[in-house]
Amino acid sequence: MxxxxxxxxxxxxxxxxxxxxxxxxxxxxxxxxxxxxxxxxxxxxxxxxxxxxxxxxxxxxxWPGKLQFADEAVNALGLKMAAFGDKGSLEADIRAFHRRLRIVFRHPVVRKILPDIYAEAARSDEMKAISDRVAQTRRDEAKKVIDRAISRGELPEAIDRDIALDFLPSSIYWRMVVIKSSLSEAQLRLHAQGTTAALKSLW
Incomplete structure (x- = not known):
């Protein structure tokens, strides 16, 4: 049958x-x-x-070659910063987003690869396309944080979203990837508080 x-x-x-x-x-x-x-x-x-x-x-x-292999692998890594639910407030959402970034950025291999991606992107259009897709994955998730805050009335509809999206990961990336420092839970909370205050100052 x-x-x-x-x-x-x-x-x-x-x-x-x-x-x-x-x-x-x-x-x-x-x-x-x-x-x-x-x-x-x-x-x-x-x-x-x-x-x-x-x-x-x-x-x-x-994969047909090294670039395509790298593209798919990096995209799979980017998905580790997957969506999370509404945490109830802008600051709580930012803290959850930062915690996702910390999971990825604390890995020693990732800390070495990310700067190399950006260096290669400056020399190669193909690698720049890969780098841009990684950035877009992160910005797509960050945009949900901004949209939820607007719907709650915590941020104005007219806020410059591009600038807001620049603010969200910057301090975490600087601390963990650029200066290669650790980030405790208490420090993560302070980064979220500072980022929240910065976004609200864009009114």
């Missing part, structure tokens, strides 16, 4: 599918570690594949 389409859709992934997902994630991790150690310009796909316990063909079955 023929199976219903709903039954086929509900079927769990096969062992081969799970292995492919696990290998893709292993390749992402290997890429980031190699990138952090050698920089993008000196990145070797052979070393990446070997580090992931795979052959170079495993990379080319997924």
């Amino acid at each position: 023929e199976r219903k389409s709903s039954d086929r859709k509900a079927r769990a992934p096969s062992g081969a599918a799970v292995q492919k997902i696990e290998l893709t994630e292993a390749l992402y991790r290997a890429l980031f570690f190699e990138w952090a150690e050698h920089g993008f310009s000196a990145l070797s796909l052979e070393r990446v594949a070997a580090r992931a316990g795979a052959g170079k063909a495993a990379i080319y079955r997924r």
